[in-house]
Amino acid sequence: GNSVTQMEGPVTLSEEAFLTINCTYTATGYPSLFWYVQYPGEGLQLLLKATKADDKGSNKGFEATYRKETTSFHLEKGSVQVSDSAVYFCALSDRLTDKLIFGTGTRLQVFP
Amino acid sequence: ETGVTQSPTHLIKTRGQQVTLRCSSQSGHNTVSWYQQALGQGPQFIFQYYREEENGRGNFPPRFSGLQFPNYSSELNVNALELDDSALYLCASSLNDAGLNEQYFGPGTRLTVT
Numbered sequence: 126g127n128s129v130t131q132m133e134g135p136v137t138l139s140e141e142a143f144l145t146i147n148c149t150y151t152a153t154g155y156p157s158l159f160w161y162v163q164y165p166g167e168g169l170q171l172l173l174k175a176t177k178a179d180d181k182g183s184n185k186g187f188e189a190t191y192r193k194e195t196t197s198f199h200l201e202k203g204s205v206q207v208s209d210s211a212v213y214f215c216a217l218s219d220r221l222t223d224k225l226i227f228g229t230g231t232r233l234q235v236f237p
Numbered sequence: 238e239t240g241v242t243q244s245p246t247h248l249i250k251t252r253g254q255q256v257t258l259r260c261s262s263q264s265g266h267n268t269v270s271w272y273q274q275a276l277g278q279g280p281q282f283i284f285q286y287y288r289e290e291e292n293g294r295g296n297f298p299p300r301f302s303g304l305q306f307p308n309y310s311s312e313l314n315v316n317a318l319e320l321d322d323s324a325l326y327l328c329a330s331s332l333n334d335a336g337l338n339e340q341y342f343g344p345g346t347r348l349t350v351t
Contacts, residue, residue: 129279161342168241168327169280169342214279218340223333224270224293225340227279 127152131215131228138205138235146200146231148189148215156217158182158191158198159225163212172200172213205235241330241343249349250318258313258346260328268292268333269311270340271303274325286311287333315348323350 132147150158157176161169173182178193187202198215215228242261250256262269268287272280282295286305300316309330315322325347329340 168243168344169329171339171341174339216279223268223331224282224285224295225272225280225329226282229279230277 127156127217127219127226129215129217129226129228131213131231134212134230134232136231136233138233140207140235140237141204142235144200144202144205144209144233146213146215146233148198148200148228150196150198150215150217152196152217152219154219155193156219158189159216159218160187160189160198160200161214161216161227163214163230165211169214205233207235207237209233210235241328241341243326243328243343243346245346246344247347247349249351252318252320252350254318255314255316256318256348258315258326258328258348260311260313260330260343262309262311262328262330263341266330266332266341267309268331269305269309270329270331271311271313272327272329273297274327274345275321276324280327283313318350320350323348 128151159174160172162172173184175182175191181190212230214230216225270285271283274280284294285292289305302314305311325345327345329342331340
Protein backbone atom coordinates (compact mmCIF):
# COMPACT_ATOMS: atom_id res chain seq x y z
CA GLY A 126 0.00 0.00 0.00
CA ASN A 127 0.89 3.66 -0.12
CA SER A 128 3.22 4.96 2.57
CA VAL A 129 5.49 7.86 3.49
CA THR A 130 8.80 7.64 5.34
CA GLN A 131 10.52 10.69 6.74
CA MET A 132 13.65 11.17 8.77
CA GLU A 133 13.34 10.95 12.51
CA GLY A 134 13.85 14.01 14.61
CA PRO A 135 14.45 16.10 16.36
CA VAL A 136 16.51 18.12 13.95
CA THR A 137 18.37 20.78 15.91
CA LEU A 138 19.88 23.74 14.07
CA SER A 139 21.25 27.17 14.76
CA GLU A 140 19.53 30.18 13.21
CA GLU A 141 20.53 30.77 9.55
CA ALA A 142 21.65 27.14 9.08
CA PHE A 143 20.62 25.09 6.03
CA LEU A 144 17.76 22.66 6.52
CA THR A 145 17.03 19.35 4.83
CA ILE A 146 14.29 16.98 5.97
CA ASN A 147 14.21 13.79 3.94
CA CYS A 148 10.98 12.22 2.73
CA THR A 149 10.48 9.18 0.53
CA TYR A 150 7.26 7.57 -0.54
CA THR A 151 5.80 4.35 -1.87
CA ALA A 152 2.74 4.66 -4.06
CA THR A 153 0.95 3.22 -7.02
CA GLY A 154 0.20 5.65 -9.77
CA TYR A 155 1.10 9.31 -9.55
CA PRO A 156 0.24 10.81 -6.17
CA SER A 157 0.32 14.47 -5.23
CA LEU A 158 2.91 15.29 -2.58
CA PHE A 159 2.67 17.74 0.29
CA TRP A 160 4.54 19.21 3.23
CA TYR A 161 2.45 20.30 6.19
CA VAL A 162 3.70 22.16 9.27
CA GLN A 163 2.27 21.94 12.78
CA TYR A 164 3.15 24.63 15.32
CA PRO A 165 2.79 23.80 19.03
CA GLY A 166 -0.84 23.42 20.06
CA GLU A 167 -2.17 24.01 16.56
CA GLY A 168 -3.56 22.07 13.62
CA LEU A 169 -1.79 21.42 10.34
CA GLN A 170 -0.97 24.13 7.82
CA LEU A 171 -0.19 23.37 4.21
CA LEU A 172 3.37 24.52 3.54
CA LEU A 173 3.83 23.49 -0.09
CA LYS A 174 2.76 20.92 -2.64
CA ALA A 175 3.68 19.33 -5.97
CA THR A 176 1.30 17.45 -8.20
CA LYS A 177 3.56 15.86 -10.83
CA ALA A 178 7.11 14.69 -11.41
CA ASP A 179 9.79 17.44 -11.44
CA ASP A 180 7.38 20.01 -9.99
CA LYS A 181 8.95 22.22 -7.35
CA GLY A 182 6.75 23.46 -4.53
CA SER A 183 7.88 26.53 -2.63
CA ASN A 184 6.61 28.79 0.12
CA LYS A 185 8.14 31.03 2.81
CA GLY A 186 11.66 30.10 1.70
CA PHE A 187 10.97 26.35 1.85
CA GLU A 188 11.29 24.22 -1.28
CA ALA A 189 10.72 20.59 -2.26
CA THR A 190 11.01 18.89 -5.66
CA TYR A 191 8.92 15.88 -6.71
CA ARG A 192 11.52 13.28 -7.76
CA LYS A 193 9.79 10.30 -9.33
CA GLU A 194 13.04 8.45 -10.09
CA THR A 195 14.03 8.42 -6.41
CA THR A 196 10.45 8.56 -5.03
CA SER A 197 11.48 11.48 -2.85
CA PHE A 198 10.19 14.90 -1.83
CA HIS A 199 12.86 16.34 0.45
CA LEU A 200 12.16 19.64 2.20
CA GLU A 201 14.88 22.32 2.13
CA LYS A 202 15.39 25.84 3.37
CA GLY A 203 18.52 27.88 2.92
CA SER A 204 18.41 29.81 6.19
CA VAL A 205 16.16 28.76 9.05
CA GLN A 206 14.74 31.07 11.69
CA VAL A 207 13.71 30.43 15.28
CA SER A 208 10.10 30.88 14.16
CA ASP A 209 10.46 27.82 11.89
CA SER A 210 10.56 25.57 14.97
CA ALA A 211 7.66 23.16 14.50
CA VAL A 212 6.82 19.61 13.42
CA TYR A 213 6.93 18.99 9.67
CA PHE A 214 4.86 16.27 8.00
CA CYS A 215 5.37 14.86 4.54
CA ALA A 216 2.21 13.46 2.96
CA LEU A 217 0.89 12.01 -0.25
CA SER A 218 -2.56 11.99 -1.69
CA ASP A 219 -3.96 9.28 -3.89
CA ARG A 220 -5.70 10.91 -6.82
CA LEU A 221 -8.58 8.45 -6.68
CA THR A 222 -9.39 8.39 -2.97
CA ASP A 223 -8.24 11.90 -2.07
CA LYS A 224 -7.14 10.81 1.42
CA LEU A 225 -3.84 12.01 2.79
CA ILE A 226 -1.23 9.55 4.02
CA PHE A 227 1.25 11.14 6.41
CA GLY A 228 4.71 10.35 7.60
CA THR A 229 5.38 10.31 11.33
CA GLY A 230 6.62 13.89 11.39
CA THR A 231 10.00 15.50 12.01
CA ARG A 232 10.44 17.99 14.82
CA LEU A 233 12.64 20.96 13.97
CA GLN A 234 14.20 23.01 16.75
CA VAL A 235 16.03 26.20 15.79
CA PHE A 236 18.11 28.01 18.38
CA PRO A 237 19.31 31.63 18.24
CA GLU B 238 -13.08 33.74 3.85
CA THR B 239 -13.75 31.71 7.00
CA GLY B 240 -11.35 28.88 7.75
CA VAL B 241 -12.07 25.44 9.15
CA THR B 242 -13.35 25.52 12.71
CA GLN B 243 -13.76 22.68 15.20
CA SER B 244 -15.51 22.31 18.53
CA PRO B 245 -14.90 21.69 21.29
CA THR B 246 -11.21 22.49 21.69
CA HIS B 247 -10.68 20.01 24.48
CA LEU B 248 -12.77 17.18 25.85
CA ILE B 249 -12.38 14.65 28.65
CA LYS B 250 -14.48 11.50 28.59
CA THR B 251 -14.62 8.23 30.48
CA ARG B 252 -14.04 4.84 28.91
CA GLY B 253 -17.29 3.44 27.49
CA GLN B 254 -18.89 6.83 26.90
CA GLN B 255 -19.83 8.33 23.55
CA VAL B 256 -18.53 11.59 22.05
CA THR B 257 -19.48 13.91 19.20
CA LEU B 258 -16.99 16.26 17.61
CA ARG B 259 -17.99 19.03 15.21
CA CYS B 260 -16.42 20.68 12.22
CA SER B 261 -17.39 23.61 10.03
CA SER B 262 -15.76 23.50 6.64
CA GLN B 263 -14.14 26.40 4.84
CA SER B 264 -16.51 28.47 2.76
CA GLY B 265 -17.02 26.96 -0.70
CA HIS B 266 -15.70 23.51 0.24
CA ASN B 267 -17.88 20.43 -0.25
CA THR B 268 -15.68 17.68 1.19
CA VAL B 269 -14.72 16.97 4.79
CA SER B 270 -12.11 14.48 5.97
CA TRP B 271 -11.42 13.39 9.53
CA TYR B 272 -8.05 12.30 10.90
CA GLN B 273 -6.84 10.94 14.22
CA GLN B 274 -3.43 12.07 15.43
CA ALA B 275 -2.02 10.14 18.38
CA LEU B 276 0.70 11.81 20.41
CA GLY B 277 3.98 11.90 18.50
CA GLN B 278 2.47 10.38 15.37
CA GLY B 279 1.28 11.55 11.99
CA PRO B 280 -2.46 11.91 11.36
CA GLN B 281 -4.33 8.76 10.34
CA PHE B 282 -7.27 8.97 7.91
CA ILE B 283 -10.61 8.00 9.49
CA PHE B 284 -13.10 8.79 6.73
CA GLN B 285 -14.22 11.39 4.24
CA TYR B 286 -17.62 12.84 3.39
CA TYR B 287 -18.54 14.34 0.03
CA ARG B 288 -21.98 15.89 -0.48
CA GLU B 289 -23.35 14.13 2.61
CA GLU B 290 -22.18 10.64 1.60
CA GLU B 291 -19.23 8.68 2.99
CA ASN B 292 -16.53 8.72 0.34
CA GLY B 293 -13.77 6.49 1.65
CA ARG B 294 -12.84 5.07 5.03
CA GLY B 295 -9.58 4.22 6.74
CA ASN B 296 -8.82 1.32 9.04
CA PHE B 297 -11.10 2.34 11.91
CA PRO B 298 -13.84 0.21 13.54
CA PRO B 299 -17.57 0.90 12.98
CA ARG B 300 -17.86 2.64 16.35
CA PHE B 301 -16.30 5.61 14.53
CA SER B 302 -19.10 7.14 12.47
CA GLY B 303 -19.82 10.45 10.86
CA LEU B 304 -22.29 12.77 9.23
CA GLN B 305 -22.15 15.61 6.79
CA PHE B 306 -24.93 18.18 6.66
CA PRO B 307 -26.35 20.13 3.70
CA ASN B 308 -24.19 23.13 4.64
CA TYR B 309 -21.18 20.76 4.45
CA SER B 310 -20.41 20.91 8.16
CA SER B 311 -19.67 17.54 9.72
CA GLU B 312 -19.73 15.47 12.88
CA LEU B 313 -17.51 12.65 14.06
CA ASN B 314 -19.12 10.27 16.54
CA VAL B 315 -17.20 7.72 18.57
CA ASN B 316 -19.09 5.12 20.62
CA ALA B 317 -17.80 2.93 23.45
CA LEU B 318 -14.70 5.04 23.97
CA GLU B 319 -11.42 3.25 24.68
CA LEU B 320 -8.27 4.62 26.28
CA ASP B 321 -6.47 4.39 22.92
CA ASP B 322 -8.99 6.82 21.42
CA SER B 323 -7.18 9.61 23.27
CA ALA B 324 -5.78 11.77 20.48
CA LEU B 325 -6.05 15.01 18.56
CA TYR B 326 -8.89 14.77 16.05
CA LEU B 327 -8.42 16.88 12.98
CA CYS B 328 -10.99 17.90 10.44
CA ALA B 329 -9.96 19.01 6.96
CA SER B 330 -12.09 20.50 4.22
CA SER B 331 -11.46 20.63 0.50
CA LEU B 332 -13.14 21.30 -2.80
CA ASN B 333 -13.52 18.06 -4.69
CA ASP B 334 -12.48 19.40 -8.05
CA ALA B 335 -10.55 17.34 -10.61
CA GLY B 336 -8.29 15.76 -8.04
CA LEU B 337 -6.64 18.94 -6.78
CA ASN B 338 -7.29 17.55 -3.27
CA GLU B 339 -5.70 20.38 -1.30
CA GLN B 340 -7.02 19.98 2.23
CA TYR B 341 -7.26 22.74 4.81
CA PHE B 342 -7.13 21.69 8.44
CA GLY B 343 -8.88 22.99 11.50
CA PRO B 344 -7.12 23.43 14.85
CA GLY B 345 -8.33 20.06 16.13
CA THR B 346 -10.15 18.69 19.16
CA ARG B 347 -7.99 17.14 21.85
CA LEU B 348 -9.87 14.14 23.29
CA THR B 349 -8.70 12.52 26.51
CA VAL B 350 -10.28 9.24 27.58
CA THR B 351 -9.76 8.22 31.21
